[in-house]
Amino acid sequence: MNDENHWEEWFDCQLRGELDESEKEYLADLLDSNPDARRKFVEYAQWDTEISEASCQRAQLLGDKESVAEVDKTSPGSMMLAVAALFILTLSGGLIYNFANPNSWILEAKSASYIARVSGLSGSLVWTGDRGQIRRELKLGTELAGGTIEGLAPDSWFELQFRDGSTVMISGTSLLTFADLGQKKLRLREGRLSASVEPQLDGKPMLIHTRSAILKVLGTRFDVEADLASTVLTVSEGKVRFKRLSDGREVDVPAKHHVTTDTADELTPTLLQSSVAVWKSQLQLRRGGYGKWLPATPQRAAAQKAIPLVPPDNPGTTLYLLGIPVPRGDGPPVVVHSDARFVVRGRLDKPARIYFGIAVSDASGEFAGKFRGDLGSQQPISEPNEDGQFEVVYRIHDFTLDPCVRDRQKQLAVKPDDLVLNNVWAFTHSGAPSGLEVTEVELISPEQKIGKEN
């Protein structure tokens, strides 16, 4: 294969990882010594990639066409098929037009190539389509053709329903990329994802990539939490294959078990522990989710500091917001009971009203609602003491559904009672920076006394 007529074969093999060591050496020499070979290699790689992408799109279109034919068996066969195919191809042509006209992104979403529909959302979100459209004004029912969705605040929440009925949901500050070219592929860069997956085609499981693991899902319900260092998988129903990338070890995680990449030993699924009713944030051990983490010093406790957020639906407002996740990986689920209380401690530069909210899920990991502890009865202004410290107590009994999810209240819980705590957040809205820092959030049982009560 070592004359000019066979260069394309060498190039083709390199693009597909099919060269052995001596062939690679030959190709390296060829590219080093021959500018014409370098130019042709780049052209070939470009051309081959174009044709690969066009073939993938065409394969998907044909898949759509076949499904149209299957549904409409009574129609006059070939004519109907031709019309359906023409319709699909015309819409697909619209995609190109829409790319050149980013404002018409909704038309793109209406094309036959959409893969999923927004079935629930709240809070600050940004969607970036594969073709570069960037939108902050997502709506319920919007059809998306793949891309990346980013939750910008701890109270952000987003649910996506694929065409087969499978749903995935991200909450908090999460970053998820999704695609479906015959096989659903998701990449959870960071944050928390729950999913309820319909049975997938043989050999085409849903794949979820994180930085440290790959999950293969055939049809089940589960919850994944990923950050830079680790991935934690909790399976509620069915079974998920979990692969740790650092050593290539794989394990099947059955229902009611969880597994984490963050162990030096064997990858072993652990039976979910029974729940606990008390919890304390440990900001001295781990940074919070949203805001600026201030590590402990000899003079002061570790804290999560609120940072400014301008809500997209209310650009004239600046909130000072922080969030703290409740990790699933290192302990039993934290269940909120109706008679429990949250105690929030921290620092303020000046008196301010502190708004406080929580996000909860049901036992299977499915989103169950966002609730606010400051709405039921008017929250008083918190007065910091001479050291700038404050303590506020919120009774679960007073928590009400967050207004931002009220349009979905029929699908959500009425109260957070007996649900699993996912994360908490706090913010001030006083027209100026408040210096809000939270040093500790504690969920306590009715028997426990707090500082003021001792």
Added chain:
Amino acid sequence: MDSPEEKRDRVLKAALECRTELVAYARSLLGNYAAADDAVQEAMLVVVKKYDQFQAGTSMLAWCRSILRIEVLRARQRHQRERTLVDCLLGDAIDAAFEEFQATERKDETESWREALRRCLKRVPERSQAVLRARFADELSYQQIGERLGMTIEAVRKSLFRLKKQVRTCVESSLREAE
């Protein structure tokens, strides 16, 4: 003066317009389409975070390639593929080739070229389309394609090369006609 968000959106949009070029580059180094696609996605996330480091007036493609190069190395580490000296030499040679010869086409030219490609692929006979799909969409080896379609390895190889040539000729002639 752009707000930071507007600048971020503009940089990301320009970066995404180079996506196919970047996949071509990553495939050349990784030898796998899916891994290349993943690396490009990772690189796009870095672009979102580092958008303010892009200097207006410089090449977006070159900037993205430098980010992607790091993601390609990470992808190799993740898959625990030990890099031999030959791998390093070949990687450097490929890198140099792309630096020297890869350029971004004008967007309108790229779109008409891709539209022509789509039209030409539609004209390929059904049997040949199955070969193209098996190779490009399903990423099967010559042997696997042969088994699926009842062909010898040599027949698959010849068929693919002939088809690619036909499609390319078709694209070039339809673009000439359009002019």
